[in-house]
Amino acid sequence: MMRNQALSENSMPPDSSLVDVADLEKRLHELRSLMRKEDPRDAIYACDKLNRDFPGSGQGWYIASILALRINEPAASLRAIELALQVDADHTLWLLQKANCLGILGRGAEVRALASKMAGLVYPTAGLSASVGLLLTRLDMHREAEILFAEALKLEPKIASHHYNLATVQRFLGQLDEAEASLDKAIELDPIDTEAWALRSGLRQQTNENNHIDGLQALLQQVDDKPRKKATVCHAIAKELEDLGQYPESFEFLKKGADARRKNMRYEVNREIETMQKIQEVFSESFFAEDVEGFANAAPIFIIGMPRTGTTLVERILGSHSAVHSAGELNNFAVDLVNVVNSLAGESRMVQTDLVAMTGKIDFETLGEAYIDSTRSVAGEQAHFIDKLPLNFLYGGLIHLALPKAKIIHVVRHPMDTCYAVYKTLFASAYPFSYDLQELGKYFVAYHELMQHWNSVMPGAMHTVQYEDLVADTRAITESMLDYCDLSWEEQCLNFHESAEHTTTASAAQIRKPVYQDSVGRWKHYEKELQPVADILTEAGIAT
Numbered sequence: 001m002m003r004n005q006a007l008s009e010n011s012m013p014p015d016s017s018l019v020d021v022a023d024l025e026k027r028l029h030e031l032r033s034l035m036r037k038e039d040p041r042d043a044i045y046a047c048d049k050l051n052r053d054f055p056g057s058g059q060g061w062y063i064a065s066i067l068a069l070r071i072n073e074p075a076a077s078l079r080a081i082e083l084a085l086q087v088d089a090d091h092t093l094w095l096l097q098k099a100n101c102l103g104i105l106g107r108g109a110e111v112r113a114l115a116s117k118m119a120g121l122v123y124p125t126a127g128l129s130a131s132v133g134l135l136l137t138r139l140d141m142h143r144e145a146e147i148l149f150a151e152a153l154k155l156e157p158k159i160a161s162h163h164y165n166l167a168t169v170q171r172f173l174g175q176l177d178e179a180e181a182s183l184d185k186a187i188e189l190d191p192i193d194t195e196a197w198a199l200r201s202g203l204r205q206q207t208n209e210n211n212h213i214d215g216l217q218a219l220l221q222q223v224d225d226k227p228r229k230k231a232t233v234c235h236a237i238a239k240e241l242e243d244l245g246q247y248p249e250s251f252e253f254l255k256k257g258a259d260a261r262r263k264n265m266r267y268e269v270n271r272e273i274e275t276m277q278k279i280q281e282v283f284s285e286s287f288f289a290e291d292v293e294g295f296a297n298a299a300p301i302f303i304i305g306m307p308r309t310g311t312t313l314v315e316r317i318l319g320s321h322s323a324v325h326s327a328g329e330l331n332n333f334a335v336d337l338v339n340v341v342n343s344l345a346g347e348s349r350m351v352q353t354d355l356v357a358m359t360g361k362i363d364f365e366t367l368g369e370a371y372i373d374s375t376r377s378v379a380g381e382q383a384h385f386i387d388k389l390p391l392n393f394l395y396g397g398l399i400h401l402a403l404p405k406a407k408i409i410h411v412v413r414h415p416m417d418t419c420y421a422v423y424k425t426l427f428a429s430a431y432p433f434s435y436d437l438q439e440l441g442k443y444f445v446a447y448h449e450l451m452q453h454w455n456s457v458m459p460g461a462m463h464t465v466q467y468e469d470l471v472a473d474t475r476a477i478t479e480s481m482l483d484y485c486d487l488s489w490e491e492q493c494l495n496f497h498e499s500a501e502h503t504t505t506a507s508a509a510q511i512r513k514p515v516y517q518d519s520v521g522r523w524k525h526y527e528k529e530l531q532p533v534a535d536i537l538t539e540a541g542i543a544t
Helices: 021-035 041-053 058-070 074-087 092-104 108-119 126-138 142-155 160-172 176-189 194-201 213-223 227-243 247-263 269-282 285-289 311-319 332-345 352-359 364-374 390-402 415-423 437-457 467-472 474-484 491-498 522-526 531-539
Strands: 300-304 324-326 384-387 407-412 462-466
Touching (some): 021 058, 041 058, 092 126, 108 126, 108 142, 176 194, 213 227, 227 247, 269 352, 269 390, 269 437, 285 437, 300 390, 311 324, 311 491, 332 352, 332 390, 390 437, 415 437, 415 531, 437 531, 462 467, 462 474, 467 474
Parallel strands (some): 300 407, 324 384, 407 462
């Protein structure tokens, strides 16, 4: 714990005009050395003493803020960085640290306000410009980030990471040709940047005349002993080989990449399955028969389901309506749920299934109101906003209890197409079940059973959209979605691919095209390789 009383709410840095600069610099140097040790206690003690002796040193308070975060005290960290900013209100690194603290504390509106202020500034170095650009990217402020990454490139045109960062926002904004050119330059400057190679592979359909397979295979030899990089390159090769119709070879590389990724993960799929089963036990039919008061707000439209099922397509269609704002994949509901449960449980430490049991005892009106409050900064000015986090399927019943007027759209796809699409996607950190076919099959069965449960205990509360029907008759299915959401018909919903709105999902490149049916039945190219999944689904009674 940060022990110094100088971190209290009323701390103020006095005038530092009489500071012994040489002594201060010596103490700061010693403090930075102590920060490199694993155990932070010596550094905390030295920092406390430095801030007592030199309370007007912004650097001292900045270091105190960093140390407070290391010991998981974000409130103390925020107080320290605010003291640093009293010394220099425009110090970019300190402003970034404040944004980080605010984000950890869940004060999203303040983070966005601070980021908007920083977006309008001009920075003297490429590093500062890029750092602020990365903050803006995390907040989905991609147009503003694009400007700052371009400024960084003006100052340092030969730094590969600046080209890569620019490419990421160009991709989100649908500027796919520009993104490919930026990635070409990034790879020219840093030929072993595996992320840049993979991002470039996904921007377009590769052809026999124009692909990167030879370069990727040469790169694979260089990173074969680095599991994460190996997985990235293997997935990129698999994608390009699939584009060329070389299906057995594609799956061979896909499996190599998935195996490399899974080998270095600590994960047990049975724990997630037990959690889903516990959810069904707690939120039984009798639970929904009780009179539960929720928060009466009709703004949210939740789009849920397994990843890679067409949730982004549904988001783009509905988000093109004049009364709807796409807020992206928000984790607010899960965070607010945990906060409400923790306020009820106090300091008790519980396993996941115990936490699930506790959710049945919360005040659902409080949860609903907390969710609406936490999303105000991203909800837009329209009457409705979309929360498109697929994993919210876990909370389908809780969402309905907390927000009975909210709309919930469940997107489903052929089970085998779903499992193949998930298996071939290299996710940043989520969905650890996706890299092993047995675990993927078991997880899908648990998901399927949970969604059947939600439909059983709250009939009519959710609207199901079948992906194959959506791409076959987009107008009819869009009409049914709009009718469910109590929205009038707008022709622009069918022209979603012309929208300038960005998207940050794995479908960022594909979603710029009109509706297409190329992905329907794609799993059949790999029927033999996917047999382990088919066997698990068939045994569970799920038609394949």
